[in-house]
Amino acid sequence: xxxxxxxxxxxxxxxxxxxxxxxxxxxxxxxxxxxxxxxxxxxxxxxxxxxxxxxxxxxxxxxxxxxxxxxxxxxxxxxxxxxxxxxxxxxxxxxxxxxxxxxxxxxxxxxxxxxxxxxxxxxxxxxxxxxxxxxxxxxxxxxxxxxxxxxxxxxxxxxxxxxxx
Numbered sequence: 001x002x003x004x005x006x007x008x009x010x011x012x013x014x015x016x017x018x019x020x021x022x023x024x025x026x027x028x029x030x031x032x033x034x035x036x037x038x039x040x041x042x043x044x045x046x047x048x049x050x051x052x053x054x055x056x057x058x059x060x061x062x063x064x065x066x067x068x069x070x071x072x073x074x075x076x077x078x079x080x081x082x083x084x085x086x087x088x089x090x091x092x093x094x095x096x097x098x099x100x101x102x103x104x105x106x107x108x109x110x111x112x113x114x115x116x117x118x119x120x121x122x123x124x125x126x127x128x129x130x131x132x133x134x135x136x137x138x139x140x141x142x143x144x145x146x147x148x149x150x151x152x153x154x155x156x157x158x159x160x161x162x163x164x165x
Contacts, residue, residue: 006112034089044079044082044152048152051120055145090103108154112151123140128146
């Protein structure tokens with residue numbers, strides 16, 4: 001309990017800092033940061049979805065390396081924008097969000113989603129280096145691609161539900 005009390009004090013201090021207080025009271029800045037968060041998510045999911053669909057077998061004639069060369073920088077940019085704006089949005093009501101199981105679930109899902117994406121990237125590169133897709137590799141990549149789609153959809157849903165708590 002003492003750890004939670006210390007964390008609660010730190011989170012309360014965070015949300016009482018000048019920037020979070022300004023975000024809370026601004027008519028325009030908070031909605032702009034929120035829109036930036038949504039834009040980041042759109043960039044991230046919009047780039048990841050075609051890659052995951054390719055792993056599931058859609059556009060099988062298009063090499064993964066070709067898709068990832070174009071879409072990976074967009075996904076990284078979207079993730080970066082989402083993390084920065086997400087931290088700003090979190091800071092406005094840090095104590096409240098930290099005590100919300102749905103927020104904690106979202107953080108966990110984001111962590112799993114990022115790890116899955118990193119593992120997918122390694123697998124896709126290995127697959128391209130081998131030039132052939134064996135059934136075991138193909139199945140493993142299909143499962144990882146399907147998991148990725150489900151994870152990012154769950155993250156988006158958690159975020160939307162948090163807006164109504």
